[in-house]
Amino acid sequence: MAKLDSRIPPGPLAEKWRRHKAEIKLVNPANKRKYEVIVVGAGLAGSSAAATLGELGYKVRCFVFHDSPRRAHSIAAQGGINAAKNYQNDGDSVYRLFYDTVKGGDYRSREANVHRLAEVSVNIIDQCAAQGVPFAREYGGLLANRSFGGAQVSRTFYARGQTGQQLLLGAYSALSRTVGQGLVQLHAQEEMCDLVVIGGQAKGIITRNLVTGKVSRWAADAVILATGGYGNVFNLSTYARGSNATAIWRAYKRGACFANPCYTQIHPTCIPVSGDYQSKLTLMSESLRNDGRIWVPKRKEDCKKDPATIAEEDRDYYLERIYPSFGNLAPRDISSRAAKRVCDEGRGVGDSGLGVYLDFSDAIKRLGEDTVRERYGNLFDIYHEITNENAYRTPMRIYPAVHYTMGGLWVDYNLMSNLPGLFVLGEANFSDHGANRLGASALMQGLADGYFVVPYTVGDYLASQKPGSRPSTDAPEFKQAEDNVTSIITRLLGAKGTHPVSHFHKRLGHIMWQYCGMARTREGLETALKEIPKLREEFWATVKVPGSADTLNQSLEVAGRVADFLELGELMCRDALTREESCGCHFREEYQHPDGECKRDDANFAHVAAWEYQGAGTDPLRNVEPLVYEAIKMSMRNYK
Amino acid sequence: MVAGVSKNNISVTLRVWRQAGPGKPGGFVDYPAKNVNSNMSILELLDVVNDELTLKGEEPIAFAHDCREGICGTCSLMIDGKPHGPNQGVASCQTYMRSFEDGAVIVIEPFRAAPFPIVKDLVSDRSAFDRIQQAGGFITVRTGAAPDANSIPVPKADAELAMDAAACIGCGACVAACKNRSAVLFVAAKVSHLGLMPQGQPERDSRVLAMVNTADELGFGSCTNQGECSAACPKLISHDFIVRLNRDYLSASFRSAFCAHAAGSHAD
Numbered sequence: 001m002a003k004l005d006s007r008i009p010p011g012p013l014a015e016k017w018r019r020h021k022a023e024i025k026l027v028n029p030a031n032k033r034k035y036e037v038i039v040v041g042a043g044l045a046g047s048s049a050a051a052t053l054g055e056l057g058y059k060v061r062c063f064v065f066h067d068s069p070r071r072a073h074s075i076a077a078q079g080g081i082n083a084a085k086n087y088q089n090d091g092d093s094v095y096r097l098f099y100d101t102v103k104g105g106d107y108r109s110r111e112a113n114v115h116r117l118a119e120v121s122v123n124i125i126d127q128c129a130a131q132g133v134p135f136a137r138e139y140g141g142l143l144a145n146r147s148f149g150g151a152q153v154s155r156t157f158y159a160r161g162q163t164g165q166q167l168l169l170g171a172y173s174a175l176s177r178t179v180g181q182g183l184v185q186l187h188a189q190e191e192m193c194d195l196v197v198i199g200g201q202a203k204g205i206i207t208r209n210l211v212t213g214k215v216s217r218w219a220a221d222a223v224i225l226a227t228g229g230y231g232n233v234f235n236l237s238t239y240a241r242g243s244n245a246t247a248i249w250r251a252y253k254r255g256a257c258f259a260n261p262c263y264t265q266i267h268p269t270c271i272p273v274s275g276d277y278q279s280k281l282t283l284m285s286e287s288l289r290n291d292g293r294i295w296v297p298k299r300k301e302d303c304k305k306d307p308a309t310i311a312e313e314d315r316d317y318y319l320e321r322i323y324p325s326f327g328n329l330a331p332r333d334i335s336s337r338a339a340k341r342v343c344d345e346g347r348g349v350g351d352s353g354l355g356v357y358l359d360f361s362d363a364i365k366r367l368g369e370d371t372v373r374e375r376y377g378n379l380f381d382i383y384h385e386i387t388n389e390n391a392y393r394t395p396m397r398i399y400p401a402v403h404y405t406m407g408g409l410w411v412d413y414n415l416m417s418n419l420p421g422l423f424v425l426g427e428a429n430f431s432d433h434g435a436n437r438l439g440a441s442a443l444m445q446g447l448a449d450g451y452f453v454v455p456y457t458v459g460d461y462l463a464s465q466k467p468g469s470r471p472s473t474d475a476p477e478f479k480q481a482e483d484n485v486t487s488i489i490t491r492l493l494g495a496k497g498t499h500p501v502s503h504f505h506k507r508l509g510h511i512m513w514q515y516c517g518m519a520r521t522r523e524g525l526e527t528a529l530k531e532i533p534k535l536r537e538e539f540w541a542t543v544k545v546p547g548s549a550d551t552l553n554q555s556l557e558v559a560g561r562v563a564d565f566l567e568l569g570e571l572m573c574r575d576a577l578t579r580e581e582s583c584g585c586h587f588r589e590e591y592q593h594p595d596g597e598c599k600r601d602d603a604n605f606a607h608v609a610a611w612e613y614q615g616a617g618t619d620p621l622r623n624v625e626p627l628v629y630e631a632i633k634m635s636m637r638n639y640k
Numbered sequence: 641m642v643a644g645v646s647k648n649n650i651s652v653t654l655r656v657w658r659q660a661g662p663g664k665p666g667g668f669v670d671y672p673a674k675n676v677n678s679n680m681s682i683l684e685l686l687d688v689v690n691d692e693l694t695l696k697g698e699e700p701i702a703f704a705h706d707c708r709e710g711i712c713g714t715c716s717l718m719i720d721g722k723p724h725g726p727n728q729g730v731a732s733c734q735t736y737m738r739s740f741e742d743g744a745v746i747v748i749e750p751f752r753a754a755p756f757p758i759v760k761d762l763v764s765d766r767s768a769f770d771r772i773q774q775a776g777g778f779i780t781v782r783t784g785a786a787p788d789a790n791s792i793p794v795p796k797a798d799a800e801l802a803m804d805a806a807a808c809i810g811c812g813a814c815v816a817a818c819k820n821r822s823a824v825l826f827v828a829a830k831v832s833h834l835g836l837m838p839q840g841q842p843e844r845d846s847r848v849l850a851m852v853n854t855a856d857e858l859g860f861g862s863c864t865n866q867g868e869c870s871a872a873c874p875k876l877i878s879h880d881f882i883v884r885l886n887r888d889y890l891s892a893s894f895r896s897a898f899c900a901h902a903a904g905s906h907a908d
Contacts, residue, residue, distance in 0.1 A: 052783040067704065068770050070810055071712045087790060123784070130786035132779045132837045134794075134803040141793030159803060165711055166806060173778035180774035188767060211759055240707040275677055277684050280708040382709065385734045451783045500691040546694050551661060552702055552760045555694065 002257050002612045004625045007412040008112040013631045014094075017116040020413070021456055025463035032057035034467035037458060038205055038220040040192045040247050042069030044164075044443060045426030046226030047171035048450030054175075054183035056455060058462075061218065062175065062184055063207060065191040065242065065557075070172045073228060073240040074446060077164025078285035078379065080146060080156035081128075081443040083121035088145050092153040094118045099632060101441060104150040104331050105406070105434020106584035106598065107606070107634045108260070110627060112413060113431045120452040121444050125157055127451055131170040135159050146375075147290050148439040150331040150639075156440045161285055161378045167443055171450070190216075191557070193488070194481040195223065195251040195422065202251075202422035203471050206481045208489070210557060213550040215485055217473035221465055222421045222458055225251060226450065229405035229427035231264060233565045233572065234517075235509025237402035238270060238283040244561035245568050248409050248428050256417040257610035257623060259410035259430035261568065262576035265437055265585050266518050267403030268335035271386055271396075272355040281401040282386055284358070284379055286439040289328045291363035291372065292396070294319050294335075296347040296356050303349050307357055307395050318342055326639040333436045333585045334597075334639060336400035340518050341596065343399070350397045359395035400518060404442060406433040406585070407575070410610040410625070414457035415449060418610075421465075423458060425449035430608065435584025489549050492559045497542035501559045504539045508532070508562070508569055516573050521589045525577040529570060536566040571611055571620065578622060581605045593636075602634055649675050650742040654689060656701055657749040658761055666758070668747070671701075678738040682725065682746075683708060683715060685737060702761040708733040710874060713809030716816070717762060718749040723813035723872040731811060731874040751816035755823075755859045766812045768858045769826060776850030777830045779839050792838055802836040805829045807875040814869035814877075820861030825869035827851045828885035829877050835888055845892035852889050 009020040027035065036059040039050040047069055050062040066072060084097040098118040102109055129135060129143070136144040136158050145154040159166040178184040189210040196204035196217070204219040230245035231237040252258045269284045295315045297303050302310050318338055320327040330338070339356050342348065349355045364372050369392055373380070380391045387397075409417050409424040411431055416423050426446040433441060471477075515521075515528035539562070547553040581601035582591040591599040608625040651674045659666030671689050680688075683705050690700035706714040715732040719725035725735040740746060748762065756764040794802075808829035815823050831848050834840035840847070863882060870879040 048783070055782055066706065067714070067766060068810065070770075071706055071714050073707060073712070076707050076709055076711050085789070123786075125789045126786040127781070127783060129789035129792060130779065130781040130839055132802075132834045132839045134799050134806050134833065134837065135789075137794055137796045137799040139796050141795050141799075142790045159806075162711070162803075162807065165809075166803075169806065173773065174781075174783075176770065176773040177778040177780060179770075180776075186770075188770075240712060242706045274679055277677060277680050277688060279681075279684050279687055282709050381729075382734075385710075385730055385736070388736075388738065455783065498695070500694040502687065502691055544694055546697065547699050552763065554702055555690075555700055 002418045002623050004610055004623055013115050016112050017119055024460035027459045027463050031467045033059055035221040035462050037222050039224045041226035043072035043074035043228055044168055044171055044446030045450040047175040048447050049224055049454050050184050051174035051178045052451055052455045054178035060184040063187045063190045067189055069175055073243050074168045075165045077443055078161045079287040080158035080163045080440040082155050082440040083125045084118055085122055087143055088154045090153045092155050100151050102632055104438035105436050106637055108583050109434030110431055111629055117432050117448050120448045123452055124447045128167055128170050133166045133170045146287055149286055149329045150438040192247040193485040195254045196477050196481045197254050198471050198477045201420045206485050211552050215482055217478045217482055219470050219473050221462055221470050224423040225428050226425040227428045231402045231405050233569045234402040234512045235505045236281050238281050246561050246564050249564040249568055253613050256419050256422055257410040257612050259608050259610040260407040261572045262586055263406035263435050265404040266336045266400040268332055268339055268400050269398045270401035272350055272399040292358040292360050293317055294328050294356055294358055296342045300346045323639045330639050336518055339400055355397040355399045357395035358398045404437055406437055415454050423454055425454055435586055492545045495543050497544040499542050501562050505562045507535055512569050516576050519587050519589050520576050525573045528573040532570045539566055575609055650678055652740055653745045655745055655747045659758055661760055662757055676737050680737045681733055682735045683733050702763050704763045710734045713811035716751045716811055720747050723816045724874050729876045751812050753815045753821040769810050772851050772854050775854035776847040798836050802833045805881050806833040808877055813872045817868040817872035822863045823855045823860035824863040824882055825877055827855055828881040832881040832884045845895055848888045848892050
């Protein structure tokens with residue numbers, strides 16, 4: 001049984017982080033260069049961590065599977081980043097951001113972590129503005145804000161519809177500076193394939209160079225994973241095609257606990273699926289819900305009509321009707337399920353019937369087309385490119401799609417996993433968003449973890465490790481891990497089967513979407529738990545991976561990632577099955593209030609489920625970390 | 641935009657550059673594709689062709705891609721002689737088959753430039769761009785040392801113009817489109833973005849000198865003002881930024897020649 005000590009510091013909530021920073025151990029500046037830290041991933045969390053640790057004087061190596069750190073999928077975040085600056089004078093505060101995030105997460109996140117996140121949110125904006133991130137400005141030159149779901153204040157900072165891009169380019173510029181100065185060594189196109197654990201502590205990684213195929217060993221005093229989320233288990237998602245779970249999954253198989261894997265966010269505003277060939281779903285930023293109104297026809301028979309011909313009184317603005325105080329800005333999980341419900345009733349629009357309208361005609365009347373274009377122009381352009389429709393004239397059609405995973409590797413308050421020396425940041429960890437993440441909070445968390453949390457807490461761990469005690473890569477654990485990696489590669493290339501990898505990924509995606517998607521049932525999850533192992537067996541028996549291991553082989557890369565998804569998908573279903581309640585994005589049909597809202601079971605499930613690997617063929621162990629709420633009273637979420 | 645009314649299904653021939661590795665000989669191979677849904681992106685068509693090649697026991701076509709929504713800058717196809725294909729203001733991943741006629745032969749090559757050596761098939765190595773960034777594409781600010789964000793007002797018009805430049809996705813289409821293989825639009829975008837912000841002023845001279853000189857050292861060519869780069873840019877970065885770059889470079893060169901301390905040093 002893994003020991004899950006959350007190491008939440010004592011004292012009043014608002015004092016914890018300040019006090020903790022003052023009390024944790026420091027590394028002498030002259031000793032810092034004796035420690036080597038590996039950072040895997042260079043999205044917001046990885047770049048900011050690598051740059052900051054490099055600045056502090058540690059020897060840092062940063063590994064990315066992309067050809068450049070600037071490609072990480074943080075780049076695609078559109079809408080914005082939250083911070084409790086209260087620049088709008090609308091009553092925002094650290095406490096309100098904290099409260100909204102805990103409530104938005106349906107009381108399944110760790111209070112102390114979330115409070116710290118809200119505290120450092122203000123520093124993030126300062127840091128990014130100083131780096132030259134071109135945030136939106138008011139005419140006086142000060143920063144502008146917009147509103148996002150789940151909040152009644154305007155606290156979201158943005159750079160047009162490309163906030164993630166601009167923040168990532170800011171972090172990438174910081175990383176580039178430290179690389180140029182020789183403080184950080186960048187290893188591009190080098191994919192982490194295994195974690196090396198020596199004496200119970202993370203001491204290195206095994207990578208495969210994606211261009212040459214070379215498998216290498218890297219020793220370190222600490223390993224930081226910032227490798228993003230695992231939503232591509234569903235095949236179709238808003239993730240980049242390359243986003244994968246391999247680093248965290250292989251760390252899990254080395255003993256790191258995987259927390260709340262079933263918490264996956266389905267984003268309400270994506271462009272609907274149009275065909276079988278489709279490789280990806282495209283998000284339309286939630287910020288559109290500030291000015292767009294969501295509706296479907298009241299009557300089924302109107303669904304195929306031109307929306308312009310449907311009279312106002314025949315439209316059902318269902319979010320405004322059901323949730324009058326939050327309206328179109330209801331949180332993501334609630335908005336997604338509401339869309340699913342109206343489509344299940346047969347009132348969906350578009351060819352597939354799986355779509356709802358997001359209508360800007362009122363906003364255009366009120367603000368003028370130019371203002372709407374200034375706010376959302378690039379999103380309207382994306383919509384036009386994909387659908388060939390002009391959303392200034394006709395409403396957009398949207399439908400929910402997999403977008404983010406709140407689950408991830410379990411970490412303590414220091415963002416360290418149960419394996420000492422292994423730190424996990426950003427979307428790859430589980431800690432801050434509970435069962436549902438609010439919009440504009442992912443960018444905040446990635447940068448909080450990388451700039452302002454891990455640089456302190458890694459030092460606390462390293463101070464307990466003797467300088468120069470890093471093991472040699474000749475240690476037997478390195479050889480064993482390298483052998484594991486090469487045996488997976490050999491096995492994949494050796495299976496001279498009959499189906500390409502995509503065949504299995506699509507089928508896994510169907511199973512996951514059907515049984516572990518927006519609504520889940522015991523029966524469905526049990527079916528999935530039978531089907532996934534069968535599919536996995538079929539994969540290994542009949543997959544066909546062409547080419548060789550000693551060159552750029554994209555089929556081999558994808559095959560390894562899909563092999564991991566085929567295992568992770570099963571764990572997600574197992575987690576969803578054992579969580580016998582509904583909370584946030586985890587909606588079990590058996591557990592709902594008469595109005596269709598989530599019915600939490602705080603008596604039995606106010607805890608984190610952290611799964612521990614027990615070896616192939618053995619059921620994993622479900623460890624539990626109770627969630628204790630000291631500052632906030634748990635209550636039923638109400639957005640009505 | 642070429643994209644007109646959506647036709648349903650078309651048949652095309654993909655004439656694709658195949659090259660086993662760096663320095664290896666390469667050549668075009670034809671792949672007929674029938675019954676292609678015109679709402680498919682050209683990358684999705686390559687996915688389908690690759691699955692067919694896999695089943696036939698042939699090696700699939702290597703091509704770079706990731707986000708498939710036009711923002712990561714990974715995809716980099718030269719389509720019928722144009723970086724990212726026939727439509728303006730989009731990346732390869734946003735090039736849909738409705739942009740092509742039924743029966744078309746579509747020539748697909750990698751982005752070619754001496755500083756972008758070909759890795760395999762349609763993939764070229766663009767890490768030279770990272771090296772230009774590392775030379776000076778930043779504002780030096782230590783984590784935690786920043787003043788309150790609203791203590792540095794930025795005129796809205798400047799912030800908007802900086803954002804226009806900052807929209808660059810680093811794909812390299814500008815280089816591939818240029819007969820001189822110049823990276824000047826890429827450098828201009830970064831130099832303009834940071835140079836338009838008050839935060840970027842202290843390192844303005846050292847930045848432009850370091851980035852331009854590094855691009856030269858890496859073997860990118862010079863600019864002869866043809867404007868091919870802006871026309872090919874998926875983010876339509878304006879040619880005006882090159883004017884701004886030239887002005888910055890010239891004044892920084894003067895200052896560094898006649899007044900060494902004014903140019904500053906970009907490193908510690």
